[in-house]
Amino acid sequence: MxxxxxxxxxxxxxxxxxxxxxxxxxxxxxxxxxxxxxxxxxxxxxxxxxxxxxxxxxxRKEDIYRAVLNEILAEWLEPLRAISADGDPRIEIGAYIRAKCKMASSAPEASRLFANEILQGAPMINDILTGPLKTLVDEKAKVLQNWMDKGQIRRMSPHHLIFAIWATTQHYSDFDHQIKAILGKSIIDEEFGSEAAQSVEDLLLHGMLPRHPEPNID
Amino acid sequence: MxxxxxxxxxxxxxxxxxxxxxxxxxxxxxxxxxxxxxxxxxxxxxxxxxxxxxxxxxxRKEDIYRAVLNEILAEWLEPLRAISADGDPRIEIGAYIRAKCKMASSAPEASRLFANEILQGAPMINDILTGPLKTLVDEKAKVLQNWMDKGQIRRMSPHHLIFAIWATTQHYSDFDHQIKAILGKSIIDEEFGSEAAQSVEDLLLHGMLPRHPEPNID
DNA sequence: CGTTTCCTTGACCATATGGTCAGGATGAGC
DNA sequence: GCTCATCCTGACCATATGGTCAAGGAAACG
CATH class of the missing domain: 1.10.10.60 (Homeodomain-like)
Structure with missing residues (x-):
């Protein structure tokens, strides 16, 4: 068996x-x-x-559900894990945003599955959220905080910054249907996907980088 | 009586x-x-x-569902409608962001209801999305575009900008459970609500305003 | 008070749904 | 071909679910 x-x-x-x-x-x-x-x-x-x-x-129905959830969970968190404290924040965060957009485009259903699970109160993955996810997020928040302390990105709540990245990128998969209704384009469409990615990256990077074009500190 | x-x-x-x-x-x-x-x-x-x-x-079950949906729909779109083409973009968009955050805090269930409806393919409100909503969004996108043309906000896709505002604000209600798991705080909590609102407003405004502190052009 | 209209209920029904089971089909190794 | 383990199926069951109905209360109103 x-x-x-x-x-x-x-x-x-x-x-x-x-x-x-x-x-x-x-x-x-x-x-x-x-x-x-x-x-x-x-x-x-x-x-x-x-x-x-x-x-x-x-x-059981629940067995299938848990299996699906587990199958995509690790991969789902991978991009965040990949953020390196040693890198340049523009590069690291930019890459993170692009990776998240890429996933929204290539695996929108996974995103929607999580959205649904969270909406319903995360009954199946609550322990993961409060455990490994929280740990990971807190860790990366510290990385962001460090960049802020060094003046490489603007000072703000690192957690809220992470939420903003999640929100803007996942929005394209979770609300794909709405966007399709408004723009007639879907995140599945590769061209629109990269257009969205550029928009998000541009907006967020400008939002978090210091006003005075940071001199290269190399 | x-x-x-x-x-x-x-x-x-x-x-x-x-x-x-x-x-x-x-x-x-x-x-x-x-x-x-x-x-x-x-x-x-x-x-x-x-x-x-x-x-x-x-x-019927469906009658209830439609009734709820209709009851909150108009109110849901009100803040976007309130954006005035004649105002200062910083003020107008700032107010819009704060209004959306306020709603996420005071009516998170309404937000989640829409999220759920969209996730399921918007079977009941598809005509509204492609009709009145699209019209409204297109109209406001033009307002944004106009501000961009005048150099009051940075040049970017106005639609994507609207999506970014929706995403970041609604994220706090739609993913409240996840945020609670990570931060231990909920958007329902008034203090956290205004903290989130400030973060979002700060990040997005900085993201969309021109780099060189725009001189008052009054 | 009686009548009428509105409100509420429990019983009931048809179907949908999650889940089980015994047995038949199929394929791999002999 | 034969055997055995794996794979698949239709029939079946208990319960959940959406929805109906007739009749019993309550309130308005004279």
Whole structure:
């Protein structure tokens, strides 16, 4: 039953395939309707397999949900982790913003899944938010604070700055439908994606960099 | 008190009261679980009345949902409408940002309801998004554009600027739970609310104002 | 008081939904 | 081909859910 039986039972490529198929379909449906609003049959339909078969791979609806969540969680936080205290803030934060925009463009459903989960009170990932996420954010806030102390970026609340980056970038995936209604363009569209990325990066960098064009301190 | 009871027109204070009670409870539940994830019984429970009685006032779940949506829609767009083309951009946009933050603080559920509706593809308000909302946004985008042409704010995509304001302000209500997990503070808390408002206003204004401290051009 | 209209309720129904199960189909190794 | 483990399915079940209904209260109003 348990995957990984060390040597032999390799979870049979077919198993690997179907699990993946289910997870992909689940991401689509869960990201749209949230946990409670999602019906197993929908996932089955989207994944193109019978509900019975789907339940053969995941005993419970909640199991699928948690699996999807876990699968994208690490990758989701990666860009923030990548911010280096030793780098130049313009470069580091600029890269972070671009990475987040890239993700909004290439994985909008993941963003919406988290949005949905948070909206519903984060019942499944609350421990992650208050644990690893908080730790990571606090750590990077210190990095920002350090840059501020050195005068490399303007003095402001580092936490709020992080929230602003999250908000502006994720907005393009979470509210994609609204933006589509207003502009007729979607973040999925690569061209619009880079246009949005540039806008956000420009606005935020200008907002956080000191007014007097900071002399190169090399 | 009973001014208009003679004709068959309802009003009937008791009716007015109960409808309101239902709408309030509905906002709470719908904003959390979205349309599909919400159960009528939940609304009944939160509103403190029997499901039968609730269905006496609203025949269908969808009727309640639409009613709530409509009730808060106009008020939701009001701040954007209030932006005056004749004012100073710093004042106008600053006021807009503060108004949006205020709403995020005082009516976070309304924000979350919209967020949920958009996430689910805006099935109920798509016509509003592509109609009145788009019109309003386009109109205000022109106002911004005009300010840019006059050099009062930096040149950038006005639409993306509006999105950035929406994103940063609404983030505090939509992702309140996440912020609470990280900072231990909620946008509901008045003190934190104004702290957030200041941060956002400061960051965005600095981001959009020209670098060289714009001389008063009065 | 009686009547009328409005308000509330519990019982009821059809269907949707999450989840189980026994057994049949399929494929891999022999 | 044969065997066994894996894979898949339709039938089935218990409960949840949206929604209806008839009838029992309460309030207005003469």
């Amino acid at each position: 348990n995957n990984k039986k060390t040597s032999k039972t390799k979870s049979t490529r077919i198993q690997e395939q179907n699990r993946q198929r289910i997870l992909e379909a689940s991401l689509t449906v869960f990201s749209r309707y949230g946990f409670r609003g999602t019906r197993i049959d929908q996932i089955a339909e989207v994944s193109g397999m019978s509900r019975s078969n789907l339940l053969y791979y995941f005993k | 009973n001014n208009k009871k003679t004709s068959k027109t309802k009003s009937t204070r008791i009716q007015e009261q109960n409808r309101q009670r239902i709408l309030e409870a509905s906002l709470t539940v719908f904003s959390r679980y979205g349309f599909r994830g919400t159960r009528i019984d939940q609304i009944a429970e939160v509103s403190g009345m029997s499901r039968s009685n609730l269905l006496y006032y609203f025949k």
